[in-house]
Amino acid sequence: MYHRVARPTHDPWEIAVAPERFSDQMRMLRQTRTPLAMGEFVDRIAAGTLPTNAVAVTFDDGYRDNLTVAAPILASLGISATVFITTGSIGSTRAFWWDELAELILARTAAADCEVSIGADRVQVVLPPVDRDAGHTDTWRGSEPSASERQRLYLSIWRQLRLLDNDTRMAAMTSLRSALGGAPANPDDCAMSVDDLVRLTSDGTINIGAHTMTHPSLPALPDDVKRLEVSASLQTCEQIAGTKIAGFAYPYGDRDDATKSIVMDCGAHWACSTRAAAVNTARVDFFDLPRIQVKDWSGAQLARVLHKQWIDA
Template identity: 30%
Template sequence: MKNHRVLTLYYHRVNILESDFNQLCVSPTKFRQQMLYLKHNYRIVRFEDDWSMLDSNAVAITFDDGYLDNLEYALPVLEELEVPATIFVSTGTMGQDMELWWDELEALLLEGNEFPLYFELFDDQFSCRWDTSTLEYRKNCYMGIHHLMKSYISFEKRENWLMQLWKWRGLKRTVRKHYLTLSSRDCKELARSRMITVGAHTISHPSLAGLSRESQEFEIKASIDTIAQIVDQKITVFSYPFGNPEADFDQDTEKICRKYGIRKAASTENALWSASTDLYRIPRKVVRDWGPVEFEQKIRDYWNEQAGTG
């Protein structure tokens, strides 16, 4: 058995924001520097390729969520440098009438100057009251609500909570330009590039393991079907939202992916792919807004980390 490995990197956004609480953005300049370094130093492969046929170590590039800036800022760099990448798109915000829920939550709790002294959430199961008088307290509130929204409530309940927060702030629900995700037209344009593979990433970006089998199946199948219809091709790759094995996806999730034609699925397990890796648990390592020197060191560290590379 061959002992080569693949380092799969995952990005979210290529943009510059005033506030980036979740550290999702890499600036366009740094992204180009990072791609140049990888192109000059490593073999870059497509996520969907059969890596068992490789005869050397390699790197794969992926993006999660489907932000509009993937098209605006990442694609030109990828095409210029001829670097292939896979973009996993969450379909629920394609109408561009809402933001991804963690961005909306961040805007409601962490942006602006005038806040009520406390926020009281009304819910039949998770009612709670948070002190929101300072930024630090609001960060605590953000983390608490994020945790519940991610793993314990339905899309419908999440929407109800967000509307409670908009009312609490006394603001009209809006979508910020710099937080737009891909529309169906944008997604089609991405798919036309020979550098891009489009994959599915659920509808509403939940932690799948917290859902019933029926709800998991709906989130996965509907997102695959939507993307397939838009790009007019079969979708064979998928990325689990949040991506931690067992915590965010389980054996049921993997079986559902197989059922609907997925041949390879990406996790966020912090490891490298090797010939013995489960194709439905491809590990990936995150990339942040690192300059050239720090990025080079991080990549070297990623290759040298031995834990969990099987």
């Protein structure tokens, strides 16, 4: 599971892999594994013909660098991939909210003292300048203890925003933007446009799957809203691709039985989670296919991670 092939200044969730490391990882997969398109991977599980060293490469969200940076590397090595698209962000000139939040808070060097609206809450934002914000580093990860005021504030607001409905979350981002300012986003930090997606899929090496409209935590939504998020995302992807879309990926990996049932009812044939494991073909759940999040590793480091997962499977 990938998201970005880029070098963002702040990457608290480790979703970016530098281009040269991604290239090294793909060369390793080509040399030591059997890379398959995700659709073929699933079909061969069902048929009982999946090679024991098979892998499938996927991307979540639909960042433009998937087209400009990742796609040429994949094409040069003949490796297929599936990109799961957050369809409500197609063509947006704003960064995804979690990236913009990192820019507004973690990348901010100046002090701040203001109040913002996060849903029904009023949140006081008090930040010292970076040189006085003890413990602050550009390399901090969200899985680590937060050692600075910026890190603590980012994580607190991120947790709130993650579970809000899209309209409330976007209103909160508007409040944060108004209070803290913010520069225009780099196009590669944004989602692909329709034209970008057509280019991405033009030679058949890369195909697309659905990833909801607005990237919500699906179990947190009422069933009717959940169904709309899934069905509209699938329909938009089908319109762009000109073909039936078989695959879906749960935002944040969040899923429950009701969500899985709705994804199935909406016409998907399989769905990916973020559960870090190798596929166990003896007891596979086609609506909870595990994926290993790849970090900014060398090819050799990724090979060791894959070996451990195969041994532990």
